[in-house]
Structure formats: structure tokens, C-alpha cells
Amino acid sequence: MKKGPIITSQQKDAKNQMLMVTTNDMEYNIPLEWERCTTKIESFKKVSEFEKEVKEFFNSKQVKDDVLILQCRYTSKTKSLLEQVISILQVEHHLFYKVADNHCANKLIVLLIHTNRKSPFPLIFTRKWRLVYVDYLLSTKPISLQKDLKKPVAEVMSGDSKPNLTDCASRAFGKLHFPRSMNCLKEKKKLSKLFSKDESNKCGAILEQRLMSLLSEAMRYRSVEDILLELTPQEESKEMEMSFFERHQNILDTLLILAFVDVLLVVYQNGGFKVLTIIYFSFTKKKKQVNLRKNNQEYQQLFEMALSNSELVPMKTPTITVNQLLLVAIEPELYVVRARTKSLFPFSHCIHKWCQQQFSSNKELPSVEIAHRVTILEQVPIGNGKDSLKQWESICSEKANGIYAMDLIRK
Known part of the structure; x- marks a missing residue:
């Protein structure tokens, strides 16, 4: 039976560490897959009964489950009891796994501790325990505190x-x-x-x-x-x-x-997350939808290409x-x-600013013809060298180029 991602991943390292799960969730919210192997610590009347249960889990061949989940609520009254429980578990874990034949047994102890704001659980960072926190037990998404x-x-x-x-x-x-x-x-x-x-x-x-x-x-x-x-x-x-x-x-x-x-x-x-709206005079509603979808895809491609390039669209480090x-x-x-507000082409001002920087840094550009300047500029790598303005030709329609030009005029 599957026990969930937290337990499954920890079982691979059961020889070195037990699992301590802390949560503010209610006790009855444990996942269904945990119920069969879960025992409440308060159900033991004596410490000797608890010790016997743990020993049987580790040593008895009749115990089919390879996971034992011990559930308890942490309060000021149960503090000393929990310390005793942790001590017993550490001793039994050590005694079992020090035997070479048990190294691959993958028998895992899980200590499930329910806490609240009035009685916060003191964090225990030891090599014997992997400590995780789960907001909602049914989601079982952990915060691995020792590492995180x-x-x-x-x-x-x-x-x-x-x-x-x-x-x-x-x-x-x-x-x-x-x-x-x-x-x-x-x-x-x-x-x-x-x-x-x-x-x-x-x-x-x-x-x-x-x-x-x-x-x-x-x-x-x-x-x-x-x-x-x-x-x-x-x-x-x-x-x-x-x-x-x-x-x-x-x-x-x-x-x-x-x-x-x-x-x-x-x-x-x-310009924000706009969608290019290019008007086509058509008598069929279907053709309008096709044209609008085509221009939306064009805008999206241009927007994504620009946004992913940190040199073309720089962002201030906070x-x-x-x-x-x-x-x-x-x-x-x-x-x-x-x-x-009137900027319609994706990051048109960022692109124009980048082009101006290339002109100012390249001394040869002012001395050549305008058409040749454009050809040179198209080949200049942007940022990491994988992208250049030449790659935009296959995406940009004539209408999009016109919109880019109008953005610069409005500036």
C-alpha cells in the first residue's frame, strides 16, 4: 500500500534517519493510507507497553508493515512524555540497524506531532531525525527544515x-x-x-x-x-x-x-499583457476569429521572446x-x-533602446548606408548570443512592423 511521497522518499534512508512530522492540522485529518499503520501514543497505559510495541515492530517477523506512525499532540503536559518517547525510539532504532543484516530492512518510524500556537514544538535538529512540517495532512506537502x-x-x-x-x-x-x-x-x-x-x-x-x-x-x-x-x-x-x-x-x-x-x-x-488587435474588414465572423487568433499568437511569441531575454528587457534587482x-x-x-498606454508592440521601447546602444557602441555603423546598418544590426547577438533581431523576421508580419514604427513615433 502506498504511504505518500514523504514516507516513500524517507524509507530509502530509514537506516540513518527516522521521520518527525509536525503539523497544526487536526488529528483526524490523517491521510487514509496512513490509518492502518498509525497508533496514538496516548493509547498506551504504560511506558513498558510502548517499548514492547516498538521492539515488536523492529524485530518481529509477524509484523507485515514496514512503517509505524506514532501520533501525539504536543502540550506543556505531554512535553516530558514526548521526550521519553523520542529517547526510546532512538535507542531501538540504533539497536536494530547496527545489525548488518538489517541495513536494507527499510523499517521506518514516523513521529507525527500535532502542535498549536499556544504550545509551539521546540525544533529538534539531530542526525537521527528528518524534520518536516506539513500545513494540511491531506496534502502532505512538506517543508524540510534542516535543508531548507x-x-x-x-x-x-x-x-x-x-x-x-x-x-x-x-x-x-x-x-x-x-x-x-x-x-x-x-x-x-x-x-x-x-x-x-x-x-x-x-x-x-x-x-x-x-x-x-x-x-x-x-x-x-x-x-x-x-x-x-x-x-x-x-x-x-x-x-x-x-x-x-x-x-x-x-x-x-x-x-x-x-x-x-x-x-x-x-x-x-x-504596455502590459496586451493582445494585438488588428482589424480586418471581413463579412464572415469565422474569418475575423481566425485572423484575431493569428495575431494573438504573433503577439504572444514576440512578447515571450523579448521577456525571456534579460539584456533586451532588463529588470532592476530589488x-x-x-x-x-x-x-x-x-x-x-x-x-x-x-x-x-499607447505602446502596442511588445517591449518596443526596450528594443529601440537596445538598438540605440548598439549604434552608440559600434563606431562603424554611422559611416555606412542605412540599409547596411540594418543588416549589421540584425546579426548582433542579444545577450547570451543565441538570439538576434534576424530571428524576429519569421514572426513579425508587415502589420506588426508598422505597429512597432508607430510606437516609436508616439514616443
């Missing part, structure tokens, strides 16, 4: 502790101040669809990649543990309203939101300080979007 706390922030975000991008994007959107001409509700709906799990979206994947790149640059090799240590002295005088795990997730969300703001500023200052993390919820700062 010490990993660089960007690396943690791309792993199991990945925040909800749709939620963070919406919260970042709320920090932007748009001109009155912008239909904010419509734009917010477009943004939320980019990270929808129901449909694959290349644009959403590119945005996520740019986000992680910005965070990696902003945080360098700093970990969540480093940030928590910096925040602690400034929070000593305040009553802690959040549990450790909520603070852990809140830090990840806040960092992502601050980086999201810089990404969205660049996008909305260059400066994230401890004070910002403390004040972001108390004093939300609004960022003004200086939108070029």
Missing part, C-alpha cells in the same frame, strides 16, 4: 516550499499605482491566468524564471535562517503572533512579492533589507507605473 533553512532563498523557492505564485502576483499587483486609463480589474485577471495550474503557459514560466533570477541576485547566498536571525533582535520586544512555520512561509512570500513588483513594473511600463521585511505589511508602499 540553510539553502539559498531562490533554491528553496524552486523546491517543495515554493509559494503560491498566483497569490503573490496578486499581492504585488496591489502595490502598483496605475494611471486612471488602466482597467486594473481586467489586468489582474490576465495576470492570475498566467500561473493557472489548469493550462500550461510559457509566459508564466518565463516570468517565474525572471523572478528566481532576480531573487538569486538580490539575496546572493543568504538563507531563510540568516534572515530569521537578523529579524529576531528587532522582534524581541514584540509579542510573537505567528508560529515559526508561519514566519518561515511569510518570509518566502514577502521576498517573492518584492521581486514581483520589479518584474511587473517593467511589464506594465511597456534591494531587500530587514527593515523592508518588517514594514512591508505595516506600511505598504505604492509603486507608480509610468505606463506608455
